[in-house]
Amino acid sequence: MAVDANGADLGPAEVAAGAAIAAEQGARVILFGPAAELGDPPSGVEIVDAPVSIAKAEDPVSAARSTPTASIVMAARAVAEGRADALVCAGGTGAALAAGTFNIKRDRGIYRPALALPLPVPGHPVTLLDVGASAEARREHLVQFAFMGAALARIVLGVPRPRVGLLSNGEEAARGGPLVVETGIELRERAAAGADGFEFVGNIEGGDLVNGRADVVVTDGLTGNITLKVLEGTSQAILGAIRDVAASSKRGKVGGLLLKGSLGGLRAEIDPETAGGAYLLGLRRLGVVPHGRFSRRGFAQAILRARLGASADIVGQTHAALAAAGALRRSPASAPDARLRR
């Protein structure tokens, strides 16, 4: 695993600690970051001194192009050149997306990479994609996202036959505007044809994200990013409001303390570190981008999940499923997107 140690809120040493945990469980890691801060590597971890970080770059696309010495670029190159099987980036999703796309490149037949995020919904984990790799999407992109998300859920998250839903403003197949309707028609046909390794459950509404109707939810990156931020913001706002209420009176304080123990289980269930972070899908190798605020446990989890995805060949399996369904991009002249332009 090629791991970029820059970008973590707790600093590169925390990522190194995560790499050490993953190495104990058998992962082999090349760590790209400021060697001076990373300490002596344990067995299974190799350190490449790469102190330059573009994790916080204002324009990550041009930073990734123009900074060959950036740790994320060096890590992505290691993957592109076969020195590592997957990319893990400890922070800076934009930089990881840009460096990954430029260096590892899209897999053959894939229109666009997507960022897929397993959401830690209590009792009903659900993977949302695209959460922001591209703002806009066309039908054939969303169709590929369905296959990509299903492969992730099956291979890395352990859902045997993922139920895939299409985010819309109503369950009826006619709801959602042309993009959603046309994508739904195509996914329904492909699911009826059989061999996709997922079940298409049709349009789902925003509320269905948290009630277990689907294991994978597909939408464009603009809507997906908004959806994700609304979900996160609402959770924080409600938990914050309850905390404030508990702090505002003696009775409330006692009540909050009594609840605290029982809330531990819920907190573990909605712990975002468990899923390892966001997954960068559609490139020739898997990428995982844990959140910058993660602790060593989350970084270790990201590395182990990346290893699982690489060893089970998520890229090859996604490709094969898309090929079997005839949903790969053809040569530019006959590409479906050329036909679709109006």
Add this chain to the structure above:
Amino acid sequence: MAVDANGADLGPAEVAAGAAIAAEQGARVILFGPAAELGDPPSGVEIVDAPVSIAKAEDPVSAARSTPTASIVMAARAVAEGRADALVCAGGTGAALAAGTFNIKRDRGIYRPALALPLPVPGHPVTLLDVGASAEARREHLVQFAFMGAALARIVLGVPRPRVGLLSNGEEAARGGPLVVETGIELRERAAAGADGFEFVGNIEGGDLVNGRADVVVTDGLTGNITLKVLEGTSQAILGAIRDVAASSKRGKVGGLLLKGSLGGLRAEIDPETAGGAYLLGLRRLGVVPHGRFSRRGFAQAILRARLGASADIVGQTHAALAAAGALRRSPASAPDARLRR
């Protein structure tokens, strides 16, 4: 006020009770519903027997066209014919939207009606539109939504100079895809020009919906509906999970009971009945659609808010602001949407 009494979860009598409360506060109400269930009307309330309901119709558009005896259609006609100043519909947003649009009709120069919902976010109420009148939108629609939402916030919700934001996947003006970017450019220019009665705060992210960055948030109906449902679903899921945790142990039960009193204030603050429901904007008269699950208090509030909007001439004020900004739709030949088609 023309009030459709059909569609409420608690039945038409609950709506009649709400009308009675509003009448006590000076509103004059024509109530359309099953007279047999509505009891004797108090002073200020007139009953028109209209037992036919299309509130639960599967296809509200064709139901509204083909059912002239439906209570919502009769209520909308009363408004269209000047017998009432605003429409209030106790349930069935789709039917209200269709009946309102067909009968009351769009205001001159308005491209499309929008559904605006004041969200009861603790400490930071925010009005989101469009929450689902149309799935798709063009730039000129979103620009008008900004004016319409600002007029609602100013006139009916009491925000002196509303801050209007555009929902996107990043705060930078370049984020969000062509529709968001072009709408942002136009709103920024119009806000810089001055006379709009609102401040444009630029792109806001999904998380900003709950943190008070804007009073009015503009997006297309597909994204708006998804956003609303995610927000509602997440709130319910978290409160439900906390309830479950509290019920799962003795300590938790005691803690939950102690917190309950303090949570009352929060519950009042996030009570959706306070805002009266969703607002149907862009027609020649104001419409208000309280949620079907509301109690008499919410229906009374919807009627009183509709009255406030009508007496302060929200439609005329919106029209004047759009005219001053040159953002009204011109005659079909020179309409901006004709120019924009690619």
